[in-house]
Amino acid sequence: MSTRIAKPAPRMRKEPRQARSVATVEAIIEAGARVLSEIGWAGFSTNKVAEAAGVSIGSLYQYFPDKLALVDAIRRRHFDHVLSAIREAAAEEKPLRQFARELVRGMIAAHSIHPTLHQVLLDEAPGDRGSRAAHASFQARYLEHYRAAVAQYRRRLKDTETVARVLSSAVEGVIHNAARRNMLDAPELQKQLGELICAYLSGQGARA
Amino acid sequence: MSTRIAKPAPRMRKEPRQARSVATVEAIIEAGARVLSEIGWAGFSTNKVAEAAGVSIGSLYQYFPDKLALVDAIRRRHFDHVLSAIREAAAEEKPLRQFARELVRGMIAAHSIHPTLHQVLLDEAPGDRGSRAAHASFQARYLEHYRAAVAQYRRRLKDTETVARVLSSAVEGVIHNAARRNMLDAPELQKQLGELICAYLSGQGARA
DNA sequence: GAGAATATAAACAAGATACTCACATTTCGT
DNA sequence: ACGAAATGTGAGTATCTTGTTTATATTCTC
Numbered sequence: 001m002s003t004r005i006a007k008p009a010p011r012m013r014k015e016p017r018q019a020r021s022v023a024t025v026e027a028i029i030e031a032g033a034r035v036l037s038e039i040g041w042a043g044f045s046t047n048k049v050a051e052a053a054g055v056s057i058g059s060l061y062q063y064f065p066d067k068l069a070l071v072d073a074i075r076r077r078h079f080d081h082v083l084s085a086i087r088e089a090a091a092e093e094k095p096l097r098q099f100a101r102e103l104v105r106g107m108i109a110a111h112s113i114h115p116t117l118h119q120v121l122l123d124e125a126p127g128d129r130g131s132r133a134a135h136a137s138f139q140a141r142y143l144e145h146y147r148a149a150v151a152q153y154r155r156r157l158k159d160t161e162t163v164a165r166v167l168s169s170a171v172e173g174v175i176h177n178a179a180r181r182n183m184l185d186a187p188e189l190q191k192q193l194g195e196l197i198c199a200y201l202s203g204q205g206a207r208a
Numbered sequence: 209m210s211t212r213i214a215k216p217a218p219r220m221r222k223e224p225r226q227a228r229s230v231a232t233v234e235a236i237i238e239a240g241a242r243v244l245s246e247i248g249w250a251g252f253s254t255n256k257v258a259e260a261a262g263v264s265i266g267s268l269y270q271y272f273p274d275k276l277a278l279v280d281a282i283r284r285r286h287f288d289h290v291l292s293a294i295r296e297a298a299a300e301e302k303p304l305r306q307f308a309r310e311l312v313r314g315m316i317a318a319h320s321i322h323p324t325l326h327q328v329l330l331d332e333a334p335g336d337r338g339s340r341a342a343h344a345s346f347q348a349r350y351l352e353h354y355r356a357a358v359a360q361y362r363r364r365l366k367d368t369e370t371v372a373r374v375l376s377s378a379v380e381g382v383i384h385n386a387a388r389r390n391m392l393d394a395p396e397l398q399k400q401l402g403e404l405i406c407a408y409l410s411g412q413g414a415r416a
Numbered sequence: 417g418a419g420a421a422t423a424t425a426a427a428c429a430a431g432a433t434a435c436t437c438a439c440a441t442t443t444c445g446t
Numbered sequence: 447a448c449g450a451a452a453t454g455t456g457a458g459t460a461t462c463t464t465g466t467t468t469a470t471a472t473t474c475t476c
Binding site for chain 3: 018019020045046047048049057060061066067
């Protein structure tokens with residue numbers, strides 16, 4: 001008995017080697033994201049995903065050991081997407097207004113394909129043993145970017161942590177709400193969200 | 209054929225007459241809210257609710273014709289709760305800072321009992337025929353309060369609608385996120401949320 | 417104490433769904 | 447070209463969930 005636990009279900013039952021199997025796996029993940037976003041976790045069934053992907057249910061289970069492994073894959077892909085959007089906006093030093101504009105643009109872009117996926121992933125879909133770590137790591141890195149931005153644009157350094165959290169959750173709330181109403185593309189909304197960010201960050205002493 | 213449609217399932221199959229039946233109905237709604245908040249729509253079953261209420265499943269169906277009628281009852285109760293919280297904060301004219309403080313306090317109070325109920329009700333739980341109207345009416349009145357506040361504290365009158373929406377969804381986002389982390393009571397959070405509201409509303413010309 | 421109101425929980429019918437398996441088809445190395 | 451490996455198929459299954467009914471028991475009201 002050297003191994004800790006039975007086997008927490010591997011990520012992939014079989015690694016795709018040929019080009020078409022790679023495409024299949026990709027189609028499954030993509031369809032899974034669509035189903036999850038449009039129907040929510042309650043209606044997320046493997047059969048439904050397979051059908052949405054235009055693939056037989058057998059093919060799905062050829063690569064994903066079980067339902068949760070599939071959700072994990074979807075989660076990983078989406079989180080990577082969101083992270084790079086933020087990273088891009090917070091990369092180099094730039095004026096606050098520009099940072100805000102790019103952040104808004106990036107977040108909207110990251111949510112316009114599957115508008116409610118993010119919330120579903122965060123709230124409804126269960127975090128199993130395998131993804132708990134990834135989940136936490138994502139949250140940490142996610143917040144880290146916001147924290148860096150806050151530190152850069154704000155004089156008062158107290159409560160940086162809280163400010164970052166408040167800012168990120170406010171932005172997410174606005175995006176999420178807009179997504180529900182199909183208003184993600186409305187220019188007034190983008191402008192106002194930018195205003196919100198600027199106003200809050202420059203509230204008690206901006207830097208640039 | 210004078211009636212519009214068959215019968216969209218009445219709110220209550222039987223009206224409670226005695227004191228204990230009133231208590232039973234109340235216990236069921238309360239337990240329903242708890243289950244909905246803690247487990248989400250995916251795990252919301254009538255049997256589970258009955259058990260959580262300490263009541264037999266038969267009693268539940270004595271008063272609620274079906275599952276959706278129960279959700280509707282929960283929704284109505286919660287929406288009333290939230291609405292009065294906002295109404296209270298936006299009632300009389302008062303300085304911006306005070307308005308913000310009271311709004312935050314009220315929203316937090318309205319969410320501290322069943323932290324994630326609001327989001328579940330809005331996102332996951334289906335809005336059937338009976339509740340669509342109530343739902344829309346709630347949203348309208350909800351936003352109306354915000355709009356009034358925005359008009360009161362902001363000079364620029366353009367985009368009032370959008371500003372109200374952005375503000376409300378930002379506040380909800382922060383509350384929701386804090387609820388998930390059990391941070392609703394953290395004083396820094398309350399303070400920062402207040403700052404956010406003030407900063408945004410006074411961003412382009414405050415009035416008080 | 418009679419009858420109405422209320423509570424109980426076993427049982428059911430219907431459906432959903434995660435997952436397997438035996439077999440068909442395609443690709444690739446040689 | 448050919449055989450083995452990779453990939454795709456989808457009907458089938460076994461299990462579980464769950465909304466709802468119903469016959470029966472208990473409690474209240476007058």
